[in-house]
Amino acid sequence: MRETWRWFGEFDPLSLTEIAQTGTAGIVSALHAIPYGKVWPAEKIADRRAEIEVAGFTWDVVESLPVHEDIKRGTGPLSQHFDAYRASLENLASAGIKTVCYNFMPILDWTRTDLSAPLPSGGTCLHFSAAKMAVFEIHMLGREAAREAYHQDAIRAGDIWFLSSTEAERDTLLHAVMAGLPGAVDRYDINGLKTVLASYDGLSHDDLRANLKRFLEEVIPTASTLGINMCIHPDDPPGEILGLPRIVSTQDDIGWIMQAVDDPANGLTLCTGSLGANPYNDLPAIARAFGHRTHFAHLRNVTKDPDGSFTESGHLAGDVDLVAVIDELLEAEANHDTNIPFRADHGHALLSDIGQTFQPGYTLIGRLRGLAELRGIIAALS
Ligand code: DNO
Numbered sequence: 001m002r003e004t005w006r007w008f009g010e011f012d013p014l015s016l017t018e019i020a021q022t023g024t025a026g027i028v029s030a031l032h033a034i035p036y037g038k039v040w041p042a043e044k045i046a047d048r049r050a051e052i053e054v055a056g057f058t059w060d061v062v063e064s065l066p067v068h069e070d071i072k073r074g075t076g077p078l079s080q081h082f083d084a085y086r087a088s089l090e091n092l093a094s095a096g097i098k099t100v101c102y103n104f105m106p107i108l109d110w111t112r113t114d115l116s117a118p119l120p121s122g123g124t125c126l127h128f129s130a131a132k133m134a135v136f137e138i139h140m141l142g143r144e145a146a147r148e149a150y151h152q153d154a155i156r157a158g159d160i161w162f163l164s165s166t167e168a169e170r171d172t173l174l175h176a177v178m179a180g181l182p183g184a185v186d187r188y189d190i191n192g193l194k195t196v197l198a199s200y201d202g203l204s205h206d207d208l209r210a211n212l213k214r215f216l217e218e219v220i221p222t223a224s225t226l227g228i229n230m231c232i233h234p235d236d237p238p239g240e241i242l243g244l245p246r247i248v249s250t251q252d253d254i255g256w257i258m259q260a261v262d263d264p265a266n267g268l269t270l271c272t273g274s275l276g277a278n279p280y281n282d283l284p285a286i287a288r289a290f291g292h293r294t295h296f297a298h299l300r301n302v303t304k305d306p307d308g309s310f311t312e313s314g315h316l317a318g319d320v321d322l323v324a325v326i327d328e329l330l331e332a333e334a335n336h337d338t339n340i341p342f343r344a345d346h347g348h349a350l351l352s353d354i355g356q357t358f359q360p361g362y363t364l365i366g367r368l369r370g371l372a373e374l375r376g377i378i379a380a381l382s
Contacts, residue, residue: 016055026060037068040088063101082218093226103233109180110236123350130154130308151307216261224265229295236274273300276320284324291332298345315370344370
């Protein structure tokens with residue numbers, strides 16, 4: 001497995017020279033300043049690549065080449081969007097970048113309710129409270145229908161939290177929910193989010209699947225010709241939020257996607273933390289079933305609560321058996337002669353991380369701790 005580290009370019013407080021001290025060989029990066037749907041120009045890709053290589057790394061994975069909301073909704077100038085996506089892939093392939101991660105979550109990327117939840121031993125982590133998400137949907141967005149979507153304990157706890165919450169606490173919650181979108185993308189306020197949610201009214205689970213299938217049919221043949229491996233990132237959290245359909249949350253979903261366009265270029269980003277937050281997902285089994293289509297791995301862990309909440313735990317301390325997952329991935333690599341890039345996904349904020357302005361989850365000491373633990377597992381199993 002090939003060690004990589006995610007670097008947000010101009011949006012990252014860490015320099016590549018600092019990252020070099022982690023000992024990773026590869027960089028995962030994206031042109032976050034380019035608006036969703038616009039072609040990534042060859043010169044900008046070349047500049048980023050040069051910057052990465054001068055620092056002694058290779059640019060192994062693009063995370064992400066975002067998919068325009070029109071494609072997910074199935075509206076607007078679709079052929080123009082597909083042309084733009086294919087043009088970006090062509091420019092990336094010309095620069096030798098052959099692994100491209102993306103997601104198909106409507107509107108928001110990963111969603112948390114607390115960006116700095118305290119850990120018992122000090123430091124902080126990212127946390128998803130079902131109660132706070134229920135508050136956000138029911139009380140702040142006025143989505144009464146969300147009362148059906150959450151565990152009764154979460155609804156009750158949320159109602160109580162809302163009554164005693166201050167405006168500042170509600171603003172912090174809005175900020176946390178919006179934080180999953182790095183770079184130059186829209187951060188919605190409540191009214192903006194209501195408007196964009198309304199644009200998804202009536203879009204069913206099957207509609208979203210059909211729109212993903214159309215996207216795959218449009219881009220996978222090009223990717224395949226270019227030698228690019230596309231790898232879809234699972235939904236985070238892996239279940240419905242905001243009343244929006246989610247189609248990359250379970251083993252069955254992944255199976256459906258892999259056969260929708262049955263080409264090795266149509267692959268998976270195995271994110272153990274995202275998938276691990278769904279109690280029905282068996283991560284070693286998923287790694288076994290789809291190891292041959294896994295082009296990128298995000299390794300991290302979560303502990304789950306019965307009401308649907310979860311906490312980002314230490315990499316070895318959560319509910320997912322990461323040793324078993326890595327064992328499966330090593331086996332897939334041996335069987336298919338591949339070298340899967342992986343990164344220690346997210347880390348706690350520890351020691352000198354605290355108070356710094358990292359992208360949420362992308363700390364230095366916390367991620368380095370996670371990486372060291374994963375390195376140990378890989379060394380032992382190899
Ligand atoms: C969160 C990340 C995701 C991921 C995208 C891929 O930390 O794993 O934001 O980059 O979903 O498109």
